[in-house]
Amino acid sequence: MATLKLRGNDLRKLGYPEGRAITLALDILADRQLSKLDKGSALALLQKIKDDPYAYLRDSLWRDLAKEFVPEPSRNVVLNPQVKDYRRYGEAFIEDGARRQMDTAMQLPVTLDGALMPDAHQGYGLPIGGVLAVDNAVIPYGVGMDIGCRMALSIFDLPPRYLGQRTQELKKMLHAHTRFGGKEVFKHPADDPILDRPEFKEIAVVRGKREAAINQLGSSGSGNHFVEWGLVDITTEDNELGVPVGQYLGLLSHSGSRGLGAAIAQHYTKVAMEKCPLPPEARYLAWLDLDTQEGQEYWRAMNLAGEYASACHRDIHRRLSQALGEKPLAKVENHHNFAWKETLPDGREAIVHRKGATPAGQGVLGVIPGSMTAPGYIVRGRGERDSIQSASHGAGRRLSRTQAKQQVSEGELRRLLRDKGVELIGGGLDEAPMAYKDIHQVMAHQQDLVDVLGSFTPRIVRMDAGGSGGSKYGGE
Incomplete structure (x- = not known):
């Protein structure tokens, strides 16, 4: 009988705990009713019984096994009745859904402090634009699916007229040296030291994604990710870039940790939800204690994914710099969808989650994009305490993807792109500029959080032709 070949190790690989669950499963599979199963x-x-035990509680054969995976009521975590006070920037145009999600996060027993950025909108668990400081724990969905997603800007000593004179040449460079979505990869991916990290051997979920990580190195995701040429305008003489006031050619990219980050997020969110059962409205805010094996595993995997995302941007900018035949005068890189160990102003150690929010500590540089037809801003953090040293990571969505497809026509998008002098390769109506908030309004609400050093105005934009997944200037 095929099922008799099953051993305890087979079940352990599925995540079955030692003890009664494994014994029950093997005993039930020995039943004659199941003798024909391979x-x-x-x-x-x-696996189905473990993932969704509630579906099997009325099944006389599997009931006892399913009960092993149903959290005991006594284990359920109770939210604090009061919402801890937190600062909201640009509150007048933050949607109610994002506000409610942040309120729930501020009721977690582990929460120390929080803030909501002016680009905030509803997501899963922590809202996009949410900043949450917690005590000795990490929330996988407080980080998000696209771990370590980031902006990277290279500034070249080439004049603005280069964009107009070499438009076709620059478009060809984007076609030749960038890859997007789930199917496009380079025939000969670059090698990078990140691929030799021990986590690829020591953490099961990471080990299973190494081959995909090799193939996807230097590529960008779908929907919200882009690589674009544009005009950099440095407006502040006193800047850490070492670039004089003036206008330059710029290359800006936005992408994250690809399939590696998504696999890590999915796996450890399930683990957290099993270990930390929360009320329905808070279930995606389940956390892992950093003193546990699972918490330490996730922390290592998250940091690996963040550094992998950085390696992808490094490869994108290397390829295009070589094609351009120019070395950058300066680079700026900043990331979101991550958790950092930091000290709060009152001296408490905390894990600070920034889901769709940019670190803005004193003197920290970053790029805050607008949309494909609106400028982004090169900024320097001011270390504001009330925002937990954070700022927005973009303009933030005004319309959902479905709403954008329903309310924006192809003709409207083409006319806007033509009027703004923007060449678009790929993309979709769900990423139309009309789907995003006004970046000027967003920036007006965070004047206390960052100083503006300059701007980046897109001119040639490449995105995935599929136009699905994430949101360009405010994704998970």
Whole structure:
């Protein structure tokens, strides 16, 4: 009988805990009713029972096993009845859904402090634009799916007229040296030291994504990710870039940790939800204690994903700099969808989650984009305490993806692109500029958080032709 070949190790690989659950599963599979199941089907069934035990509680055969995976009521975590006070920037145009999600996050027993940025909109768990400081714990969905997603800007000593004179040449460079979405990869991906990190051997979920990480190195995701040529305007003489006031050619990219980051987020969110059962409205805010093995594993995996995202940007900018035949005068890189160990102003150690929010500590540089037809800003953080040293990571969505597709026509998008002098390669209506908030209004609400050193205005934009997944200037 095929199922008799199953062993305890097969179930442990599915995440079955030692003890009664494994014994019950093997005993039940020995039943004559299941004698015709092959090993693959049996394992698939056991996985379903573990992932959704509630669906099997009325099944007389599997009831006892399913109960092993249903959290005991006594384990449920109770939210604090009061919402801790937190600062909201640009509150008048933050949607109610984002506000409610942040309120819930401020009721977690581990929460120390929080803030909501002016680009905030509703997401899963922590809202996009949410900043949450917690005590000795990390929330996988407080970080998000696209771990370590970031902006990277290279500034070249070439005049603005280069954009107009070499438009076709610059478009060809984007076609030749960038890859987007789930199917496009380089025939010969670059090598990078990140691929030799020990986490690829020591953490199961990471190990399973190494091959994909090799193939996707230097590529960008779908929907919200882009690589674009544009005009950099440095307006502040006193800047850490070492670039004089003036106008330059710029290359800006936005992408994250690809399939590696998504796999890490999905796996450890499930683990957290099993370990930390929360009320329905807070279930995606389940956390992992950093004193546990699972918490330490996630922390290592998250940091690896963030550095992998940086390696992808490094490869994008290397390829295009070589094609251009120019070395950058300066570079700026900043990331969001991450968690940092920091000290709060009152001296408490905290894990600070910035989901769709930019670090803005004293003197920290970053780029805050607008939309494909609106300028982004090169900024320097002011270290504001009330925002937990954070700022927005973009303009933030005004319309959902579905709303954008329903309310914006192809003709409207083409006319706007023509009027703004923007060449678009790929993209979709869900990423139309009309779907985003006014970046000037967003910046007006965070004058206390950052100083503006200059701007970046897009001129040639490449995105995934599929136009799906994430949101360009405010994604998960």
